Structures are given as C-alpha cells and as structure tokens.
Amino acid sequence: MSSFKAGLVVLQSDLGPKTLDWKWISNNLSDEIIPAVIGHVYLSFVSVAIALAISLPTGVLVSRYRKAYPPVTFVTGLLFSVPSLAAFALLVTVPGIGLGPRAVIIALVAYSLLVLIRNVVAGMDSVAEETKDAARGMGLTPRQILFRVELPLALPVIVAGVRIATVTIIGIATIGAYISGGGLGELIFTGISRNFPTRVIVGAVLATLMAITADLALLWLERLLRPWARVRRA
Amino acid sequence: MNEFFAVFGRDDFLNQLLVHVELSVAALLIGVVVALPLALATFRSPLWAAVAINTGNIGRAVPSLAILALVFPLLGFGFAPSLVALTLLAIPPILINASTGLRQVNPQVIDAARGMGLSGGQILSSIQLPIAAPVIFAGIRTSAVQVVASATLATFVGGGGLGDLIVLGLQRNDPAVLIAGSLAVAALAIITEVGFGALERAFTPKGLLVARKRAHTPSK
Secondary structure, three states: OHHHHHHHHHHHOOOOOOOOOHHHHHHHHHHHHHHHHHHHHHHHHHHHHHHHHHHHHHHHHHHHOHHHHHHHHHHHHHHHHOOHHHHHHHHHHOOOOOOOHHHHHHHHHHHHHHHHHHHHHHHHHOOOHHHHHHHHHOOOOHHHHHHHHHHHHHHHHHHHHHHHHHHHHHHHHHHHHHHOOOOOHHHHHHHHHOOOHHHHHHHHHHHHHHHHHHHHHHHHHHHHOOHHHHHHHO | OHHHHHHHHOHHHHHHHHHHHHHHHHHHHHHHHHHHHHHHHHOOOHHHHHHHHHHHHHHHHOOHHHHHHHHHHHHOOOHHHHHHHHHHHHHHHHHHHHHHHHHOOOHHHHHHHHHOOOOHHHHHHHHHHHHHHHHHHHHHHHHHHHHHHHHHHHHHHOOOOOHHHHHHHHHOOOHHHHHHHHHHHHHHHHHHHHHHHHHHHHOOOHHHHHHHHHHOOOOO
C-alpha cells in the first residue's frame, strides 16, 4: 500500500482548495469554453444519431427473428463492458483511424448499441398482439403496421433507451479529449496537466450539467410520448 | 507479438494490476458500507426514499471523469483522492437498487409475516432483504463494473492502476504496452461483470425463482 501513503502525503501538501479564477472564465468564454461546449454537443449528438440509425433497423429485425437476439446482445454487451479509455487507445492503433474525433465517435457509437437495441426490442415487444391484429383487420399492410402502429407505440421505450445512451455518451465523450477528440474533456485534461484547477472545474461542471440537462429533457420527452400513462396515474 | 506478451510479465504491469484491483475493491466496499445503510434508513419513508433515489439518479448522470477531475482541485493527486472519487461513483447504483428493491417487496407478504408474529427486525432480515437481494446485487454489479472501468481514469489524477500503462503506451507510441494495458482492463471489467452475475444468481432465493417461473412476468 505504498501508493496509499503517497496519496496521503499529497493530501497534506499545499494543494488544498483554490478559489475559482472568474477572470479566466470571462476572458476565455468565447474562444475556449463555448467552442468546447459546442464540440461536446456535436460529438454526443453525432454519436447518438449514428447509433440510432444502426440500432433501429437492427432492433426491429431482431424483434422479428428472435434467434438473432442473444448473439446481438452478447456482442454489443462485450463492446459495452470494455472500459472507455481502453477502447479509445485501441482504436487509435487501428490504421486509418488514429487520433481525433473519428476514433471517439466510433467508440461512442459502439457503447450505445447495447442499450438502444435492447430498448427497441423491448418497445416492439410492448405492443399488444390484439393491437396488431386490429390493425391487420383494418387492412393495413405489414409495413403500415410497423410505421403507423408498432413504432409509434414503441417510441416511449425507445426514447428511454436514447436517454440512457445520451447520458452515458456525454460522460464518456469527456475522456475522448485525451485522444484529441475535443469537447469539454479538453478543459479538464489541460487543466490537470497545467495544474490550473479553474479549467478542470469549468470542464467537469459543464459536462455534468450537460448530462443532467439531457437526462431531464429526455425524461420529459418520454413522459410526453406516453400520454396514456399520465391519464392512468391521474 | 513477443514484446506484447512480455508486457504481462513485467513488474510494473503486475504492480499496476494490483493497484487497480486495490482501488476498485476498496471503493466498492466503502460504497456498499455507505449506500446499504442509507437505503435501509430511508426506504420506509416515501419522501426520503424518493430523495435517495433521485439523488442517486443525478449522481449516476455525473460523468466519471468529472468526479475524478473535481476531486483533484480539492484533494490533489494520488491514490487517496482517486479512492474518494471512485467511492462517490460506486454509491449511486447501489443506493438506487437497494432502495427500489426494498420498496418493491409486496406489502401483502409483509402483512402475512406480521400476522405470523414476526418482529420488524425479523421481517427485514428474513423477508425483505432476501426478496430484495437479487435487485441489490444487480446494483452492486453495475457499481463494480463501473468502478473497475473508471479506475482506469485514476491515472489522470495520479492514482495509478492499469490506466498508467495505456497512457504510457500512448505517450511513448508503444503499441505493445498500450494494447496489453487495454486488454487487461477490458478482461478485468468482463470478469467483474460475469463474476457478479454469478453472485447475483447465487443470492436469488430459491423460492423466488419458483415464484418467478410460475408468474412468468417479464422483470421490468
């Protein structure tokens, strides 16, 4: 436990709490902090969008061909359990990817697949057989049933998945700055390496606020899409 | 390829692996010791349980790097600050699952137990806790996997662990060290996931399995 003692020594040194450097914040708001926020939103948004574009068709197919579900969850589950720094580092070594946002986006997409596909399948499963029968009886084609009945009814569960995926991705995207992905993590990493706590605090607090905001906003959307649940509760 | 395998035999690899495991186990244990009593103290009151669950939910949304980074200006570099941060990360999943698990126990079952003359403590230890055990263990599993993964980030605040190897590999452009470190972390995370999954099944009371099979309700 020698490292533990080393840690305690550091604890006792003069690194104690330092006040925020508000002047730095106001001086660097427009050319460092806001671009970092925009970069972070971009990374997260693009990753969720790509992941959703993969997961929606995959989830729908898997909900039809049930045999494919266990292998799909196994593979995506394996991807999900690889720690993010390891995934980023491994992707950097792949020829044609290298340092930069591309590696970060690939890893973030890989992370979201498990949650998204699982929720698409759960959403499709939640549609009652009677409802589909009724739609069939009304003369709807299988394609119409999918787009007008099944997907709209599955939407709240799918949005619940998007919510978990988005919050996870906003968090992991901060680590992407270590392989030059940009975003709020850059403030954190440069702050640590230059021993400038204000940068670290600004980056960490903004990333946290972004994750919590996305969480609450998507929760609100989820409830909005589930009007029947609200009526029942009232 | 040979130099890749050689990394696993190096002293610093074993040391960092040990630090990584130390950090994770300590954070998880402290997390359990903090979160379980909190859940036990709050689950009976709807208000406090809601406070505990919502605080846990917000805590889960906080990025792991943000927690490590925020601990650094307060406590500085090293093993102890990393441990504090990882413990903070370990608490929310356990708190959420323990609270919801204990609250989900069917009130009729508790009524029946009370009718049979069981005291409050007996109801807790032989009815509520066993029934909630699978959910509580699922929370501990989530927490463990998250802690093992996040312990990789301790390297950025001087906490050591396998993240040191990944960072070293990236900085020196040494793919052998980088890949060895990454694969070791990934393997550790997957072992944790699978191991705790087995533990979760072991702690599910047999009666609960029978009831689940009979009811055939999808657990949601």
